[in-house]
Amino acid sequence: MRILNLTQHCATPDQLAAGVIDLPEEFRQELLELLTFEQLPDADELKRRAWRVVCLADHYVGAAAMIGGAPFFMAPLESALRRAGWRVLYAFSRRESVEETQPDGSVRKTNVFRHVGFVEASDPTPRATA
Template structure:
């Protein structure tokens, strides 16, 4: 089982390969921990990441892997905190397709569609 520790809901493709979203209350707590509105100290980053790892380790069933993503300056600390908790951090890999959508007025709208391809281990 792969626990989704991103701010975004897992895609249908991700859900199909075993990604699980957090329950709403835990998801709201995760989003608060991932959202930083002012310049953080190293200690604040480490504390937030430790809290995220604790949140992940308390999830039932126990996650062996966690899909992460977000602010680059936070990911290294989050990787470490998760590994200390026995959870392997992984990143989703997607391909971007440009899709033409023909509109009723004859115009064409280009839309970027991201398709889940797999996962990249953090380390």
């Protein structure tokens, strides 16, 4: 499955191996501007930016879109992508602690985030049952 990366970060090697593709630089710069908020946005600004992201995504035929970023922007972005026919995914990673002994004998501990898979965004639209 091809998954279009619509986040501020380039895909990791593990994500690339899982089918994630990054936007080319010409579109990536615009994506970064749309995902970066320097001032408090109102609802109209969030909707406008979400639809602009959809326009960027629609240059690429993909089965799904990977999103992530400012929590207040994810619901409008999910909604716009879903309305345009995209399947919406979030990356799931596991934090692993890595210890490295330094030349002086001390131990440096760092956290490494390993890509594990994807979580599909649930559709909040209520469904009628028969």
